[in-house]
Amino acid sequence: MLAEQPELFSSHDAPIPSTGHLHSFHTQLLKWVGNKQKQADSIISYFPRSFGTYLEPFLGSGGVLGTLAPEKAIASDVFLPLIEIWQTLRANKDLLKRQYADRHALISVLGKREAYEAVLKNFNERPNGADLLFLCRTCYGGVVRFRKDDGYMSTPVGPHSPVPPGSFDRRVDIWHARTSGATFLHLDFADAMGLAKKGDLVYCDPPYVDTQSILYGAQAFSLDRLLDAIEVCKSRGVRVALSIDGTKFSGKKICNVPVPRGLFAREESVLVGRSMLKRFQMDGKTLEAHEVHDRLLLTY
Numbered sequence: 163m164l165a166e167q168p169e170l171f172s173s174h175d176a177p178i179p180s181t182g183h184l185h186s187f188h189t190q191l192l193k194w195v196g197n198k199q200k201q202a203d204s205i206i207s208y209f210p211r212s213f214g215t216y217l218e219p220f221l222g223s224g225g226v227l228g229t230l231a232p233e234k235a236i237a238s239d240v241f242l243p244l245i246e247i248w249q250t251l252r253a254n255k256d257l258l259k260r261q262y263a264d265r266h267a268l269i270s271v272l273g274k275r276e277a278y279e280a281v282l283k284n285f286n287e288r289p290n291g292a293d294l295l296f297l298c299r300t301c302y303g304g305v306v307r308f309r310k311d312d313g314y315m316s317t318p319v320g321p322h323s324p325v326p327p328g329s330f331d332r333r334v335d336i337w338h339a340r341t342s343g344a345t346f347l348h349l350d351f352a353d354a355m356g357l358a359k360k361g362d363l364v365y366c367d368p369p370y371v372d373t374q375s376i377l378y379g380a381q382a383f384s385l386d387r388l389l390d391a392i393e394v395c396k397s398r399g400v401r402v403a404l405s406i407d408g409t410k411f412s413g414k415k416i417c418n419v420p421v422p423r424g425l426f427a428r429e430e431s432v433l434v435g436r437s438m439l440k441r442f443q444m445d446g447k448t449l450e451a452h453e454v455h456d457r458l459l460l461t462y
Contacts, residue, residue: 169211191337192223192247192295193304198367198405199225201456204432205365206230208458210401213363219354220367221248221346223304228340235344238354246291248346255338258295263327265296274300278319286314300324352391360399366392367405385419392461393425401462405432408457419457426459 190199198205202225209230216232218224221239239245250258268277278300285293298304302320309316325333347354351368358364369383392402407419408431434454 170208187229187340189333189336190223190225191228191251191333193299193301194223195303195305196367196370197223197225197304199223199229201432201434202226202229205403205405205458208403208430208460209363209365210462213401214359214361215363217354217358217362217364218367219349219351219364220369221245222367224248224337224341226365226367227344228337231340231343233343235341236347236354236357237341237344238347238349238351240348240350242348243285243289243291243294245346245348247295248341248344250291251334251338252341252344252346255334259327259331259334261292262295262299262330265293266324266327266330269324274323275319282315296324299330352387355391355395355400358395358398358400362400364392364395364400364402365405366402370407389422389425393422396425396461402460404459406457406459408432408455421459426461428460430458430460432456432458 187202188199190197205226206229214234216227216230216235218227218235218237219239221227221237221244224237227235227237237248247258250261265277265281268280271277272280278297281293281296281300285297294306297315297317298306300319301317305317306315307317308314351366355364366388368385368388388404392404395402404426406421432455434456
Protein backbone atom coordinates (compact mmCIF):
# COMPACT_ATOMS: atom_id res chain seq x y z
CA MET A 163 0.00 0.00 0.00
CA LEU A 164 1.31 3.44 -0.90
CA ALA A 165 1.96 5.82 1.95
CA GLU A 166 -0.37 8.79 2.14
CA GLN A 167 1.14 11.76 0.31
CA PRO A 168 1.43 15.09 2.14
CA GLU A 169 -0.92 17.86 1.09
CA LEU A 170 0.94 20.01 -1.41
CA PHE A 171 1.60 23.70 -1.22
CA SER A 172 -0.75 26.25 -2.68
CA SER A 173 0.61 29.71 -3.38
CA HIS A 174 -2.45 31.13 -1.64
CA ASP A 175 -1.19 29.62 1.62
CA ALA A 176 2.08 31.55 1.52
CA PRO A 177 2.73 34.79 3.39
CA ILE A 178 2.50 37.45 0.68
CA PRO A 179 4.33 40.73 1.32
CA SER A 180 2.84 44.06 0.38
CA THR A 181 5.00 44.11 -2.75
CA GLY A 182 2.62 42.04 -4.87
CA HIS A 183 0.88 38.75 -5.59
CA LEU A 184 2.98 35.62 -5.53
CA HIS A 185 2.14 34.45 -9.06
CA SER A 186 2.98 37.79 -10.67
CA PHE A 187 6.44 38.02 -9.10
CA HIS A 188 9.02 38.05 -11.91
CA THR A 189 11.28 40.93 -10.80
CA GLN A 190 14.87 39.70 -10.57
CA LEU A 191 17.39 41.22 -8.20
CA LEU A 192 20.40 39.44 -9.73
CA LYS A 193 20.93 38.34 -13.32
CA TRP A 194 22.15 34.78 -12.87
CA VAL A 195 22.50 31.67 -14.99
CA GLY A 196 20.37 28.82 -13.65
CA ASN A 197 17.96 31.25 -12.00
CA LYS A 198 14.81 29.31 -11.07
CA GLN A 199 12.49 32.30 -10.73
CA LYS A 200 10.48 31.48 -13.87
CA GLN A 201 10.04 27.91 -12.63
CA ALA A 202 9.49 28.84 -8.99
CA ASP A 203 5.69 28.55 -9.03
CA SER A 204 5.95 25.05 -10.49
CA ILE A 205 8.62 23.99 -7.98
CA ILE A 206 6.75 25.48 -5.03
CA SER A 207 3.57 23.65 -6.04
CA TYR A 208 5.32 20.43 -4.95
CA PHE A 209 6.29 21.78 -1.53
CA PRO A 210 4.35 20.56 1.54
CA ARG A 211 1.40 22.74 2.51
CA SER A 212 3.00 23.56 5.85
CA PHE A 213 6.54 23.39 7.19
CA GLY A 214 8.76 25.07 9.75
CA THR A 215 11.85 26.91 8.57
CA TYR A 216 12.61 27.01 4.85
CA LEU A 217 16.28 26.40 4.01
CA GLU A 218 17.97 27.04 0.68
CA PRO A 219 21.67 26.04 0.85
CA PHE A 220 22.52 26.84 -2.81
CA LEU A 221 21.03 30.31 -2.87
CA GLY A 222 22.36 31.80 -6.09
CA SER A 223 19.92 34.48 -7.22
CA GLY A 224 17.24 33.32 -4.77
CA GLY A 225 14.45 32.88 -7.33
CA VAL A 226 12.53 30.30 -5.29
CA LEU A 227 13.16 32.10 -1.99
CA GLY A 228 11.86 35.40 -3.37
CA THR A 229 8.78 33.83 -4.90
CA LEU A 230 7.95 31.79 -1.80
CA ALA A 231 8.59 34.74 0.56
CA PRO A 232 8.60 32.48 3.65
CA GLU A 233 7.96 33.73 7.15
CA LYS A 234 11.21 32.13 8.35
CA ALA A 235 14.15 31.06 6.21
CA ILE A 236 17.86 30.30 6.31
CA ALA A 237 19.41 31.07 2.93
CA SER A 238 23.08 30.32 2.35
CA ASP A 239 25.81 29.82 -0.21
CA VAL A 240 29.49 28.90 -0.23
CA PHE A 241 30.36 31.89 -2.45
CA LEU A 242 31.19 34.72 -0.06
CA PRO A 243 30.84 37.69 -2.49
CA LEU A 244 27.35 36.47 -3.37
CA ILE A 245 26.29 36.22 0.27
CA GLU A 246 27.68 39.70 0.88
CA ILE A 247 25.08 41.02 -1.60
CA TRP A 248 22.24 39.32 0.26
CA GLN A 249 23.50 40.34 3.68
CA THR A 250 23.75 43.96 2.55
CA LEU A 251 20.21 43.74 1.19
CA ARG A 252 18.95 42.75 4.64
CA ALA A 253 21.19 45.00 6.76
CA ASN A 254 21.36 48.19 4.68
CA LYS A 255 19.36 48.23 1.46
CA ASP A 256 20.28 51.87 0.75
CA LEU A 257 23.95 50.91 0.76
CA LEU A 258 23.22 48.18 -1.80
CA LYS A 259 21.52 50.76 -4.01
CA ARG A 260 24.53 53.08 -3.74
CA GLN A 261 26.98 50.30 -4.53
CA TYR A 262 25.18 49.55 -7.78
CA ALA A 263 24.67 53.19 -8.72
CA ASP A 264 28.33 54.08 -8.15
CA ARG A 265 29.50 51.37 -10.54
CA HIS A 266 26.75 52.00 -13.06
CA ALA A 267 27.86 55.67 -13.17
CA LEU A 268 31.19 54.55 -14.64
CA ILE A 269 29.38 53.67 -17.87
CA SER A 270 28.73 57.32 -18.72
CA VAL A 271 32.37 58.15 -18.02
CA LEU A 272 34.22 55.18 -19.52
CA GLY A 273 31.69 53.41 -21.74
CA LYS A 274 29.96 50.11 -20.89
CA ARG A 275 32.74 47.71 -21.88
CA GLU A 276 35.48 49.77 -20.20
CA ALA A 277 33.40 50.24 -17.04
CA TYR A 278 32.72 46.50 -16.90
CA GLU A 279 36.39 45.64 -17.36
CA ALA A 280 37.44 48.11 -14.64
CA VAL A 281 35.02 46.61 -12.13
CA LEU A 282 35.96 43.08 -13.22
CA LYS A 283 39.66 43.83 -12.67
CA ASN A 284 38.96 45.14 -9.19
CA PHE A 285 36.79 42.12 -8.36
CA ASN A 286 39.44 39.65 -9.50
CA GLU A 287 42.05 41.42 -7.37
CA ARG A 288 39.75 41.58 -4.33
CA PRO A 289 36.53 39.54 -4.63
CA ASN A 290 33.62 41.42 -3.04
CA GLY A 291 29.85 41.61 -3.23
CA ALA A 292 29.59 45.22 -4.38
CA ASP A 293 31.56 44.52 -7.58
CA LEU A 294 29.84 41.18 -8.15
CA LEU A 295 26.44 42.88 -8.00
CA PHE A 296 27.31 45.13 -10.96
CA LEU A 297 29.12 42.36 -12.84
CA CYS A 298 26.28 39.83 -12.68
CA ARG A 299 23.83 42.44 -13.99
CA THR A 300 26.20 43.44 -16.80
CA CYS A 301 27.98 40.23 -17.86
CA TYR A 302 26.83 37.94 -20.63
CA GLY A 303 23.63 36.14 -19.59
CA GLY A 304 24.43 36.25 -15.89
CA VAL A 305 27.00 33.50 -16.48
CA VAL A 306 29.37 34.04 -13.54
CA ARG A 307 32.16 31.89 -14.98
CA PHE A 308 35.62 31.29 -13.52
CA ARG A 309 38.86 30.13 -15.09
CA LYS A 310 39.97 26.80 -13.69
CA ASP A 311 43.67 27.64 -13.52
CA ASP A 312 43.52 30.78 -11.35
CA GLY A 313 39.88 31.20 -10.30
CA TYR A 314 39.43 34.57 -12.05
CA MET A 315 35.97 35.53 -13.26
CA SER A 316 36.30 35.48 -17.05
CA THR A 317 32.80 36.22 -18.38
CA PRO A 318 32.74 38.98 -21.02
CA VAL A 319 30.38 41.95 -20.90
CA GLY A 320 26.91 41.26 -22.28
CA PRO A 321 25.27 42.98 -25.27
CA HIS A 322 22.40 44.32 -23.14
CA SER A 323 22.21 47.60 -21.24
CA PRO A 324 22.29 46.95 -17.49
CA VAL A 325 19.18 48.05 -15.62
CA PRO A 326 19.42 51.74 -14.60
CA PRO A 327 19.86 52.61 -10.89
CA GLY A 328 16.31 53.90 -10.43
CA SER A 329 14.84 50.62 -11.65
CA PHE A 330 17.34 48.65 -9.60
CA ASP A 331 16.35 50.64 -6.48
CA ARG A 332 12.75 49.50 -6.91
CA ARG A 333 13.92 45.91 -7.23
CA VAL A 334 15.88 46.25 -4.01
CA ASP A 335 12.79 47.51 -2.16
CA ILE A 336 10.72 44.59 -3.45
CA TRP A 337 13.32 41.98 -2.55
CA HIS A 338 13.97 43.53 0.85
CA ALA A 339 10.29 43.04 1.68
CA ARG A 340 10.06 39.53 0.25
CA THR A 341 13.12 38.30 2.17
CA SER A 342 12.18 39.91 5.48
CA GLY A 343 12.00 36.50 7.17
CA ALA A 344 15.37 35.28 5.88
CA THR A 345 18.76 35.03 7.53
CA PHE A 346 21.65 34.93 5.04
CA LEU A 347 24.71 32.87 5.97
CA HIS A 348 28.03 32.03 4.33
CA LEU A 349 28.07 28.25 4.73
CA ASP A 350 28.96 25.03 2.98
CA PHE A 351 25.73 23.28 2.00
CA ALA A 352 26.27 20.40 4.43
CA ASP A 353 26.70 22.78 7.37
CA ALA A 354 23.61 24.71 6.30
CA MET A 355 21.52 21.56 5.99
CA GLY A 356 22.75 20.55 9.43
CA LEU A 357 20.73 23.46 10.83
CA ALA A 358 17.45 21.97 9.62
CA LYS A 359 15.11 20.50 12.21
CA LYS A 360 12.21 18.09 12.07
CA GLY A 361 9.36 19.63 10.10
CA ASP A 362 11.60 22.02 8.17
CA LEU A 363 11.87 22.10 4.39
CA VAL A 364 15.14 22.20 2.42
CA TYR A 365 15.23 23.08 -1.29
CA CYS A 366 18.50 22.29 -3.07
CA ASP A 367 19.48 23.69 -6.45
CA PRO A 368 23.15 22.68 -6.74
CA PRO A 369 25.51 23.04 -9.71
CA TYR A 370 24.42 20.60 -12.37
CA VAL A 371 26.82 17.73 -12.99
CA ASP A 372 26.19 17.63 -16.75
CA THR A 373 26.67 21.30 -17.67
CA GLN A 374 27.87 23.65 -14.98
CA SER A 375 31.50 22.71 -14.23
CA ILE A 376 32.67 26.22 -15.28
CA LEU A 377 30.49 28.04 -12.74
CA TYR A 378 31.52 29.29 -9.31
CA GLY A 379 32.09 26.55 -6.77
CA ALA A 380 31.12 23.82 -9.23
CA GLN A 381 34.64 22.42 -9.59
CA ALA A 382 34.67 21.43 -5.92
CA PHE A 383 31.01 20.36 -5.71
CA SER A 384 30.38 16.73 -4.73
CA LEU A 385 26.98 15.25 -5.52
CA ASP A 386 27.76 12.30 -3.25
CA ARG A 387 28.26 14.67 -0.30
CA LEU A 388 24.93 16.31 -1.07
CA LEU A 389 23.11 12.98 -1.28
CA ASP A 390 24.63 12.00 2.08
CA ALA A 391 23.42 15.29 3.61
CA ILE A 392 19.94 14.71 2.20
CA GLU A 393 19.85 11.23 3.72
CA VAL A 394 20.80 12.68 7.13
CA CYS A 395 18.09 15.33 6.82
CA LYS A 396 15.50 12.73 5.88
CA SER A 397 16.43 10.60 8.90
CA ARG A 398 15.76 13.62 11.15
CA GLY A 399 12.30 14.27 9.72
CA VAL A 400 13.40 17.11 7.44
CA ARG A 401 11.74 17.18 4.02
CA VAL A 402 14.03 17.83 1.06
CA ALA A 403 13.36 18.82 -2.55
CA LEU A 404 16.23 18.60 -5.05
CA SER A 405 16.45 20.09 -8.53
CA ILE A 406 18.87 18.12 -10.67
CA ASP A 407 19.79 17.42 -14.29
CA GLY A 408 16.91 15.97 -16.29
CA THR A 409 16.69 16.06 -20.08
CA LYS A 410 18.33 18.34 -22.64
CA PHE A 411 18.19 18.80 -26.41
CA SER A 412 14.37 18.86 -26.19
CA GLY A 413 14.27 15.43 -24.58
CA LYS A 414 16.82 13.77 -26.86
CA LYS A 415 19.47 13.59 -24.12
CA ILE A 416 18.72 12.09 -20.73
CA CYS A 417 21.15 13.16 -18.00
CA ASN A 418 21.34 9.95 -16.02
CA VAL A 419 22.53 11.28 -12.67
CA PRO A 420 22.54 8.31 -10.27
CA VAL A 421 20.75 8.62 -6.93
CA PRO A 422 20.52 6.03 -4.15
CA ARG A 423 17.49 3.77 -4.35
CA GLY A 424 14.88 4.65 -1.74
CA LEU A 425 16.26 8.09 -0.86
CA PHE A 426 13.50 9.93 -2.71
CA ALA A 427 9.81 9.11 -2.57
CA ARG A 428 8.95 10.52 -5.99
CA GLU A 429 10.16 12.46 -8.98
CA GLU A 430 8.58 15.27 -10.98
CA SER A 431 9.63 17.05 -14.19
CA VAL A 432 9.93 20.84 -14.41
CA LEU A 433 10.25 22.65 -17.74
CA VAL A 434 13.18 25.08 -17.57
CA GLY A 435 13.19 26.41 -21.14
CA ARG A 436 16.20 26.95 -23.36
CA SER A 437 19.70 26.77 -21.94
CA MET A 438 21.30 30.18 -21.38
CA LEU A 439 24.59 28.48 -20.56
CA LYS A 440 24.49 26.63 -23.89
CA ARG A 441 23.67 29.90 -25.66
CA PHE A 442 26.74 31.44 -24.04
CA GLN A 443 28.90 28.51 -25.11
CA MET A 444 27.53 28.74 -28.69
CA ASP A 445 28.15 32.49 -28.94
CA GLY A 446 24.54 33.65 -28.67
CA LYS A 447 22.92 31.46 -31.34
CA THR A 448 19.23 30.70 -30.94
CA LEU A 449 18.63 27.28 -29.50
CA GLU A 450 15.39 25.83 -30.77
CA ALA A 451 16.66 22.31 -30.05
CA HIS A 452 18.00 23.00 -26.55
CA GLU A 453 14.87 22.86 -24.42
CA VAL A 454 15.66 21.65 -20.93
CA HIS A 455 13.63 19.80 -18.29
CA ASP A 456 14.87 19.42 -14.72
CA ARG A 457 14.16 16.53 -12.41
CA LEU A 458 12.62 17.53 -9.08
CA LEU A 459 13.30 14.79 -6.55
CA LEU A 460 11.30 14.77 -3.31
CA THR A 461 11.95 12.82 -0.11
CA TYR A 462 8.25 12.99 0.82
